[in-house]
Amino acid sequence: MTVTFRPYRSFFRKALVFFRYPRKWHHFVRYLATKLLVGNGVARIPQKGRIRTSTFSEYLAVYGLLPGRSEQNLMRKRLAHAHNVFDVGANVGVWTVLMSKFNPSARVHSFEPNSATFNLLEVNVKENRCANVTLINAAASDREGTILFQVPPNASIFGRIVPTEQPIDDDARFLNAQASEVLGLRLADYCRRAGIAMIDFMKMDIEGHELAALRGLEPFLSERRVRSMYVETIETNHTRAGSSLSAFVQFVNDCGYELWTINEQGEPNSLVHLNGMKAHNHLCLPTGCD
Numbered sequence: 001m002t003v004t005f006r007p008y009r010s011f012f013r014k015a016l017v018f019f020r021y022p023r024k025w026h027h028f029v030r031y032l033a034t035k036l037l038v039g040n041g042v043a044r045i046p047q048k049g050r051i052r053t054s055t056f057s058e059y060l061a062v063y064g065l066l067p068g069r070s071e072q073n074l075m076r077k078r079l080a081h082a083h084n085v086f087d088v089g090a091n092v093g094v095w096t097v098l099m100s101k102f103n104p105s106a107r108v109h110s111f112e113p114n115s116a117t118f119n120l121l122e123v124n125v126k127e128n129r130c131a132n133v134t135l136i137n138a139a140a141s142d143r144e145g146t147i148l149f150q151v152p153p154n155a156s157i158f159g160r161i162v163p164t165e166q167p168i169d170d171d172a173r174f175l176n177a178q179a180s181e182v183l184g185l186r187l188a189d190y191c192r193r194a195g196i197a198m199i200d201f202m203k204m205d206i207e208g209h210e211l212a213a214l215r216g217l218e219p220f221l222s223e224r225r226v227r228s229m230y231v232e233t234i235e236t237n238h239t240r241a242g243s244s245l246s247a248f249v250q251f252v253n254d255c256g257y258e259l260w261t262i263n264e265q266g267e268p269n270s271l272v273h274l275n276g277m278k279a280h281n282h283l284c285l286p287t288g289c290d
Helices: 006-020 024-038 056-065 069-079 094-102 115-127 187-194 210-215 218-222 235-240 245-254
Strands: 041-045 049-053 084-088 107-111 133-136 145-151 178-185 201-204 229-232 257-262 268-272 281-286
Touching: 024 041, 024 056, 041 056, 041 094, 049 056, 049 094, 049 115, 056 094, 069 094, 069 201, 069 257, 084 094, 094 107, 094 115, 094 201, 115 133, 178 187, 187 218, 201 210, 210 218, 210 245, 235 245, 245 257, 268 281
Parallel strands: 084 107, 084 201, 107 133, 201 229
Antiparallel strands: 041 049, 145 178, 229 281, 257 268, 257 281
């Protein structure tokens, strides 16, 4: 008789994670309890927010996506008098919900292409009573039409546009990723159709596709019609997407924007250049506006 342990591999992998990171037991117990009670793992976020998740990995990812104190202060300041704010790469809605609560008078435009994740985003926006949110089930890019989107198993946080250039998958993250067709759009075209003349604040986290998305917003950027952006700047993500961080920084600079770190109060702290970029996210402001 042949004995196989394949069905137990997932269990042993999870057990090893809990052994190495015992603090995750607390999260797992809460995830399991809320899943049994309401059908989803429910994570708590600031402003009395609640975020539903479909898997434990997604539940943990909420706390990874959760803005730190400096980022929450950044949102408060940038949204204080805002009219239109964008959450590009909204996932299950952590930033969307917080943006909505920080300024209920602003219109929050929330973009998420993955249909399964978008369904949870809709639920979270509704259950947190975010009446000022417009949801868009599409991917921001430099072209409109149908494009391929891939999601690694149990890791919607890493979902991305399938690269058109030669990608690098050095950690085999996308080895068994599922691909599906999603709607792609240019943000400048979206603004034109929605009658938006100025974007007051935009958060963007789209796994290395940031350069393409900003190219789709170039008419606004070249005319300084985006007051501030908070963009993920992880070099390996750009490399995996077949692009480069240097090309992203060059484009941002050519459009007349500079990249900054932020301090604990959420204010611009230090102007940074390519060789000095250490943080995973940076504030982008029009040159000379700090």
